[in-house]
Structures are given as C-alpha cells and as structure tokens.
Amino acid sequence: MTDPLQTGATIGILGGGQLGRMLSVAASRLGLKTHIYEPGANPPAADVAHACTTASYDDEAALRAFAEAVDVITYEFENIPTSALDLLEPLKPIRPGRRALAVSQDRLVEKAFLSEQGLGTAPFAAVDDEVDLAEAIEEIGTPAILKTRRLGYDGKGQARIMAPEDAEAALADMAGAPAILEGFIEFTxxxxxxxxxxxxxxxxxxxxxxxxxxxxxxxxxxxxxxxxxxxxxxxxxxxxxxxxxxxxxxxxxxxxxxxxxxxxxxxxxxxxxxxxxxxxxxxxxxxxxxxxxxxxxxxxxxxxxxxxxxxxxxxxxxxxxxxxxxxxxxxxxxxxxxxxxxxxxxxxxxxxxxxxx
Amino acid sequence: MTDPLQTGATIGILGGGQLGRMLSVAASRLGLKTHIYEPGANPPAADVAHACTTASYDDEAALRAFAEAVDVITYEFENIPTSALDLLEPLKPIRPGRRALAVSQDRLVEKAFLSEQGLGTAPFAAVDDEVDLAEAIEEIGTPAILKTRRLGYDGKGQARIMAPEDAEAALADMAGAPAILEGFIEFTxxxxxxxxxxxxxxxxxxxxxxxxxxxxxxxxxxxxxxxxxxxxxxxxxxxxxxxxxxxxxxxxxxxxxxxxxxxxxxxxxxxxxxxxxxxxxxxxxxxxxxxxxxxxxxxxxxxxxxxxxxxxxxxxxxxxxxxxxxxxxxxxxxxxxxxxxxxxxxxxxxxxxxxxx
CATH class of the missing domain: 3.30.470.20 (ATP-grasp fold, B domain)
Structure with missing residues (x-):
C-alpha cells in the first residue's frame, strides 16, 4: 500500500499510553481514525480512539482481528514482542518497518548499526558472561555502565561499574540476560x-x-x-x-x-x-x-x-x-x-x- | 458543582459534529473524557470520544443515562429541543446556561436582549401574520429580510423582501412559523x-x-x-x-x-x-x-x-x-x-x- 490514506481510514496503534493518545488526536485532525491495541485496562489512548482492543501480545486471534480492522499499523513503544510483529507483518504494513525495531530493541545491534554508519557512540562491548565482562572492562575501562541488551528504559536494567570490583554485582543485576558494557561519556x-x-x-x-x-x-x-x-x-x-x-x-x-x-x-x-x-x-x-x-x-x-x-x-x-x-x-x-x-x-x-x- | 473537574471526569456534549469533535480533542489535553449525545449515526465526534450515545432528543431514558454518566453538560449547537434541556437541567449543570440558549434560539428574543443592553442591531420587528408584516415593512422599509424566529442557520429559513410586493411570497416561505423582519444593513x-x-x-x-x-x-x-x-x-x-x-x-x-x-x-x-x-x-x-x-x-x-x-x-x-x-x-x-x-x-x-x- 503506497497510496495516501483517505478520510475515514484507520491507523492501528500498538500501545495505548500517552504517546498513542496524542497520536490519536493528531490522526483525528487529518480525518483518520485510530484503533488501539493494548494489554492493559483503560489505556489513556482509548479515550480519544475510534476503537480499542484489550488483549495481550500473544493473543493471535485478537492480533488478526486488529490487523483486519486497520489499514496500516504503527506503534508507540519499541519493545513489541517479535512473535506479534511476525504475525502482523504479512497482514498489514507496519510503519516504521521491522529493521528500525530490530535495531532499537537491542542496544548491541543499535550501537553496531550506528558504528557502521560512521557515527560516534560510547565505546561498547557485548557481555554474555564474566569472561566477556572482564575483557570489556579491560578494553573500555571504568567507570562504565552494564546494561541489558533488551527491554531497558528510564534507567531500569542498568548497573554502574565504578571500578573493576563492581563487576560481579553488576553482572548479577542483569539476571542472566545478554548485556552490553558501555563506557562513560563526558558530555556537556x-x-x-x-x-x-x-x-x-x-x-x-x-x-x-x-x-x-x-x-x-x-x-x-x-x-x-x-x-x-x-x-x-x-x-x-x-x-x-x-x-x-x-x-x-x-x-x-x-x-x-x-x-x-x-x-x-x-x-x-x-x-x-x-x-x-x-x-x-x-x-x-x-x-x-x-x-x-x-x-x-x-x-x-x-x-x-x-x-x-x-x-x-x-x-x-x-x-x-x-x-x-x-x-x-x-x-x-x-x-x-x-x-x-x-x-x-x-x-x-x-x-x-x-x-x- | 463549582469545583474544577479533575482528571478522568467526563464532559457530556450534546451534538456530535465537527465542533464536538474538536471540543473532545481539547478535553483530552486537559485529562478529561467526553461523552457525545447525537441522534445521527457515526458522528465525527465519536471518533475521539470516550463514549457516544446514539439516541434522539426525545428519548428520555437515554437522556437520563447520559446525564448519569457525565459530570457537566455542554453542547456544540444551540437548537437543542427545550424538552431535552428541561429533563437534563435538574440532573447535571448545563454550561453555558439556559438563558444563553433561550436568547440565541429565538432571533426576536436575541435582538430584544441586545437592544436592552444598549447594543446596536439591525432594525427589527416581530411578524406573525400579514398585518404584522405590512406594518413592519412600513416601519423598517425595504430591502429587508424575513427570517423564522427559530431554527435557521447558514441562510436557511430566510426570504429577502426587495420591495413591498415580495411580502406575500416571503411570508409563505415561513410556512406559518413565527418570524422577524430585519432591515438591511449597509456594512463594510x-x-x-x-x-x-x-x-x-x-x-x-x-x-x-x-x-x-x-x-x-x-x-x-x-x-x-x-x-x-x-x-x-x-x-x-x-x-x-x-x-x-x-x-x-x-x-x-x-x-x-x-x-x-x-x-x-x-x-x-x-x-x-x-x-x-x-x-x-x-x-x-x-x-x-x-x-x-x-x-x-x-x-x-x-x-x-x-x-x-x-x-x-x-x-x-x-x-x-x-x-x-x-x-x-x-x-x-x-x-x-x-x-x-x-x-x-x-x-x-x-x-x-x-x-x-
């Protein structure tokens, strides 16, 4: 689908928080409807949406019905389960596309992508275990931050390593999740x-x-x-x-x-x-x-x-x-x-x- | 009720057109919900409202349920049937109040109110029959416009009287409704x-x-x-x-x-x-x-x-x-x-x- 959406068409939005709410308002200005998909009850976006599906991201029937009801799918948060995206993708266009999600859902993939583009980032290294972490600290130095590769936001899933002896506790904080060590950046x-x-x-x-x-x-x-x-x-x-x-x-x-x-x-x-x-x-x-x-x-x-x-x-x-x-x-x-x-x-x-x- | 509405409170809006739609969007910015009451199907405002009642203005049960569901009532058009307002008024505050509606629903009452305030208007006279109209034309002169007192908008329910001999046809256009003759105003x-x-x-x-x-x-x-x-x-x-x-x-x-x-x-x-x-x-x-x-x-x-x-x-x-x-x-x-x-x-x-x- 590459023709512009016409009045009365429906944009499906994955996620019903405040960003979905304000997206919904913007859609109304352009004569477009929105349909919210959100697992939680009473999502803020539903107050200003044409329709709202309350269902989890592993409810295949609900996802299919949602895709059926909308003309294009977007989202207000990046941590949408891959299985849901796999189900939706053949049914309706997802914008922004999967590549942007793949890059932004994983801090390591994101940093690698940015580096490939020649863009500067904090120094980083993948950390799956103690050996990786010791090598990463040696390479990057301290202070540094150990972060889970996926699902972190607003400072959650992060541990500071001010000196090498903090390494063990920081790794424990990751609870076995694949991680990335990032060097501190002195920024103004x-x-x-x-x-x-x-x-x-x-x-x-x-x-x-x-x-x-x-x-x-x-x-x-x-x-x-x-x-x-x-x-x-x-x-x-x-x-x-x-x-x-x-x-x-x-x-x-x-x-x-x-x-x-x-x-x-x-x-x-x-x-x-x-x-x-x-x-x-x-x-x-x-x-x-x-x-x-x-x-x-x-x-x-x-x-x-x-x-x-x-x-x-x-x-x-x-x-x-x-x-x-x-x-x-x-x-x-x-x-x-x-x-x-x-x-x-x-x-x-x-x-x-x-x-x- | 004179305390300001808090987040999550609901404003009831009589009428579901574009004005109701844009009111609803504005309410969402302030954390307020809206509930639309509209006889017609698929009202534009319902796309961005928390709730919508589809019912006529003489459906007493629907009006009562609407009043029950909202904290305050407003409207996007002035020609709301008096019986509906009579039913709603004891149940929830109606803002703007009844006086504003009484004045604006009737061109004659409106002109009289404005004159009482010392504000200038076109010359006007009440017209219920041929005798009134003849007297009004004599007083105001021609050209003039004969308008129904109630329910006119966007030029409907109006007839121009360019010369006294147009009077009969103009009165027939009113279809027996009480009318008002207004003198032409030369405005820049x-x-x-x-x-x-x-x-x-x-x-x-x-x-x-x-x-x-x-x-x-x-x-x-x-x-x-x-x-x-x-x-x-x-x-x-x-x-x-x-x-x-x-x-x-x-x-x-x-x-x-x-x-x-x-x-x-x-x-x-x-x-x-x-x-x-x-x-x-x-x-x-x-x-x-x-x-x-x-x-x-x-x-x-x-x-x-x-x-x-x-x-x-x-x-x-x-x-x-x-x-x-x-x-x-x-x-x-x-x-x-x-x-x-x-x-x-x-x-x-x-x-x-x-x-x-």
Whole structure:
C-alpha cells in the first residue's frame, strides 16, 4: 500500500499510553481514525480512539482481528514482542518497518548499526558472561555502565561499574540476560533531534532540544538547545543519516551527547519521543501529526519552529502542581491517568519563553 | 458543582459534529473524557470520544443515562429541543446556561436582549401574520429580510423582501412559523469576536476575525481583521458585555457588522464558532480548550495571538483540494466525514500568513 490514506481510514496503534493518545488526536485532525491495541485496562489512548482492543501480545486471534480492522499499523513503544510483529507483518504494513525495531530493541545491534554508519557512540562491548565482562572492562575501562541488551528504559536494567570490583554485582543485576558494557561519556549536555521521514523518502527534522534528566527520567526539554550553528546542523544531519539508512517511515527520536570530541549518539527511539512534546506548541505541525502523516503516506508538514519553548514533565505527584503552573504562556497536556504513582508520567507543560530565536 | 473537574471526569456534549469533535480533542489535553449525545449515526465526534450515545432528543431514558454518566453538560449547537434541556437541567449543570440558549434560539428574543443592553442591531420587528408584516415593512422599509424566529442557520429559513410586493411570497416561505423582519444593513465588513467567560466570571476574548461568506456559508476568516484600534476595542467590549449580561460560562461567537454608524451585532452563537478555528494555529490556547476550561471550571487560558492566520473552510468538494493546499505554513483540519455533499463542512485549513501584527 503506497497510496495516501483517505478520510475515514484507520491507523492501528500498538500501545495505548500517552504517546498513542496524542497520536490519536493528531490522526483525528487529518480525518483518520485510530484503533488501539493494548494489554492493559483503560489505556489513556482509548479515550480519544475510534476503537480499542484489550488483549495481550500473544493473543493471535485478537492480533488478526486488529490487523483486519486497520489499514496500516504503527506503534508507540519499541519493545513489541517479535512473535506479534511476525504475525502482523504479512497482514498489514507496519510503519516504521521491522529493521528500525530490530535495531532499537537491542542496544548491541543499535550501537553496531550506528558504528557502521560512521557515527560516534560510547565505546561498547557485548557481555554474555564474566569472561566477556572482564575483557570489556579491560578494553573500555571504568567507570562504565552494564546494561541489558533488551527491554531497558528510564534507567531500569542498568548497573554502574565504578571500578573493576563492581563487576560481579553488576553482572548479577542483569539476571542472566545478554548485556552490553558501555563506557562513560563526558558530555556537556544532552540534546535530541526529532526527525521524520515520509513514505516518499523526504526528511524533515525539528530543531534540536536540550534535555535534562532527573532520577533517570526526562525532566525538561528546552528549545533552542545551547548549540553552535555547526553543532545544530551536525545534529540534524546525524538524524537524517539514520532515517535514510533504515529506509525509515515515521518519526524517530535521536538522543545525542555533546562532547569535546563532537556529537555522539546515545540512543534512538523508533517513535514519537517525550523530548519532542515541545513541538505541540512551538510548531505548526507537531511530532505526532508528522508521524501520522508519514505513516499515512501523506507529505510531511511544515515543522518549522515559531517559538522558544520549555517542556516540563509532570511526574507522579508533580501533576498536583498543574493549577499553579497553568499560568500565562503555558499550555497544559494531561494524559487522563486517574491513579498517581511515583515515577509515572502524568502529563507535561509547554511554556512559551519567547518568539523563536 | 463549582469545583474544577479533575482528571478522568467526563464532559457530556450534546451534538456530535465537527465542533464536538474538536471540543473532545481539547478535553483530552486537559485529562478529561467526553461523552457525545447525537441522534445521527457515526458522528465525527465519536471518533475521539470516550463514549457516544446514539439516541434522539426525545428519548428520555437515554437522556437520563447520559446525564448519569457525565459530570457537566455542554453542547456544540444551540437548537437543542427545550424538552431535552428541561429533563437534563435538574440532573447535571448545563454550561453555558439556559438563558444563553433561550436568547440565541429565538432571533426576536436575541435582538430584544441586545437592544436592552444598549447594543446596536439591525432594525427589527416581530411578524406573525400579514398585518404584522405590512406594518413592519412600513416601519423598517425595504430591502429587508424575513427570517423564522427559530431554527435557521447558514441562510436557511430566510426570504429577502426587495420591495413591498415580495411580502406575500416571503411570508409563505415561513410556512406559518413565527418570524422577524430585519432591515438591511449597509456594512463594510463582517467581523466576529470569540469570547470566553469562566465560572469565576473572568472574561477573555480572542482578537476579532474578519469573515467572508459565500452562498450564505462562512468561506474564510482572517486575523487580524481590518479594524481601527478603536473598533477592535469596541468589538471586544461588546462581546464582554454580552457574556457578562448572560452570566455566561463557556465560549461564545459574536458576529458584528462594521457600519458607518459603528458596530452592530448581527447574531450570537452560544458555542464554539466556525469563525474561531484560526485560534487552533494562531494561539497557545484555542477556542475549543477555552470552552472546555470554562465548562470544567478551570481558569481560562492564555488566548493571545502569535500569528496572522487565514482560515478557509473546505465545503463539499473543496476537500479534494486538500492535497494541493497542504503546503508550507498551512495546517489541515479534517472532520472525518466519509461522504462528501454539496454545502457540507468537510474541514478547514489554517494558513499562517506571518507573525502576529
């Protein structure tokens, strides 16, 4: 299917969290319906979707019925079980495609792919056992971080190795899962580029944003990022290179470290990204609509920035502060999650700090 | 109920068209759910609503169940049958309130209300029969327009009287319905103000937009409108006066004629308004969110304008042009209506014509 989706067509979204919710809203602007597939009850995305299937990723009948009901399939998270993708792939187009998922689901494959593209990353080595780990520490040195190759996010499945004697405990933390050792990077800041690539191969990247993490979770993103014009251009070119190398369709988040040796790629996320929420109030076409346009086979929209914006995430109890935050020049985005839990992403605000500079 | 609605609360919306659809999207941004009540099948708003009741406005059981399921009730059109409102009113708050509906459902009551406020309108007179009409023509003169008092929109239920001898045919067009004769107004342009009033009585108006109609349907709205600073200020003050006089809660559209004798009020609509769609891409908080904020008891948001915008409606077959219109600086808004009919509002585009001036 390469014709653009027409009014009334349905985009299937794997995952029903806040990203699916905001994708669904963007789809509605373009006259498209969404159908959410989510194992958990009462997913935030279902409040604004045409349909929602509540079923696990190993429910073959539910997956088949879902594929039958939609015109194209996308996703709001990268850790979709391979068996589900294998079942869906022959039935309907999956965008972004399997290669992007394969690369981003496995930190080792991801780092190897980035290196093949000539892009800088942290030094890394595969670690399956104690022998690998000892060799990797010798090669990379300490401090370093041992991470499971798969299924890690927001700082989970990671152990720091400050000195070689931490190795044993760190390996135990991996609970037998294949791992990767990554060298520490001395970086001055972290930025991310939200890039989009259309079905026609055209690429459009939003301005880089500057990210601050707290407790391993993204706290804020500020645009413009503190970058030289050359760094800004490099950041966008890196994102475009990755998008093209993967023959990618959709929006991708590319996290970069700014280091004295240049920009290093931290990780890529084959989906709309928390650090791109500023585009909702800083651009005519936001990351969610850009993703829907790409997945639907539409031309990409105008993602140029008209404002300086600071996004601040509302994590857990932060959401109670929404009243005091809801002042001048601030847009509120809540995800409709009734239960507040520590570390849970409840919403975000976009504060306009001035016209685009 | 005067406490602001919390995450997960539900706003009931009477009417499931495109205005309900865009209200629903705005509610989702604030963590609120919507429940649509609409007699017609497959309403556009249901694609992005938590729930939808398909039932007529005289289905008492359905109305009761709807009221039971929601926390507050609002509407996307003003011609809701009185019997339905009578049933709903004791069950849940209706915002905007009944007075605004009573005024705007009847052109005669509306004109009388506006006159009581000291606001200028076209000359008008009630017409129930031939004798009334003859007297009204003598008083107001020709050309004039005879309109049914209730249930008219987009030029329907209206007959022009260019000379006294047109009177008989015009009255026949009313099919026995109570009518109002309105004198022609020589106006240089039509503008509208989208005003909002919160539950706390605070008022916030968007910049006036300048409207062009074709075949009795709004074709385009341009901001800024061609107005002197004094006219702009007058327009906003008129809207605020009406909002306060009605103890209004929500967004209202106020259509004004610019005449050599000053601004005259054409009509008011107690709801979000087609001429306010530019706010979606010209303001941080658009008319839909402003309405939801008011109805939910939240503080009004920052509706200041950051861009010059031209909204163009896509009527009927216009929607086929969306591809060629989807260029630089243009945001697309489609309503998800599968069937194209002449005169049917299929979507609109917002073209950014520059930074706010």
């Amino acid at each position: 800041r972290e930025v991310s580029v939200i890039g989009a690539r259309g079905l026609d191969g055209s690429v459009a990247c939003f301005d880089p944003g500057e990210n601050i993490h707290r407790d391993g979770i993204l706290h804020s993103t500020t645009v413009p990022a503190t970058l030289s014009p050359a760094q800004r251009s490099d950041a966008v070119l890196i994102a475009a290179k990755i998008l093209n190398a993967l023959d990618y369709v959709g929006v991708m988040g590319v996290e970069l470290f700014v280091t004295p040796k240049g920009l290093l790629v931290n990780e890529i996320a084959p989906r709309v990204h928390n650090s791109g929420h500023w585009t909702q109030n800083g651009c005519l076409i936001d990351q969610f609509e850009q993703h829907i346009r790409a997945v639907a086979g539409w031309p990409l929209g105008d993602g140029s920035r008209h404002a300086n914006v600071m996004t601040e995430n509302l994590i857990g109890a932060d959401v109670a502060r929404v009243g005091e935050l809801a002042g001048t020049n601030t847009a509120i985005h809540l995800y409709g999650k009734a239960e507040v839990k520590p570390g849970r992403k409840m919403g975000h605000i976009n504060r306009i700090t001035g016209p685009a500079s | 342009r039509e503008v509208s103000v989208i005003g909002a009033r919160g539950l706390d009585g605070s008022v916030a108006c968007f910049d006036p937009g300048e409207n062009i109609h074709r075949d009795g349907i709004l074709h385009s709205t341009t901001v800024p409108a061609t107005l002197s600073p004094a006219q702009r200020s007058d327009a906003v003050l008129i809207a605020a006066k009406i909002l306060n006089a009605l103890d209004y809660v929500g967004v209202m559209g106020v259509e004004l004629f610019v005449t050599p004798k000053g601004l005259l009020v054409n009509e008011i609509a107690p709801r979000v308004h087609n001429s306010g769609h530019w706010t979606q891409n010209g303001c941080l908080i658009d008319q839909f969110e402003q309405h939801i904020r008011a109805v939910a008891g939240w503080p009004l948001g920052d509706g200041s304008r950051h861009a010059n915008v031209m909204t163009e409606n896509l009527i009927g077959a216009d929607v086929a042009r969306v591809g060629e219109l989807a260029g630089t600086n243009t945001a697309i808004h489609l309503y998800g209506k599968a069937e194209v009919k002449p005169g049917r509002k299929m979507g609109h585009i917002n073209r950014i014509t520059g930074p706010a001036s």
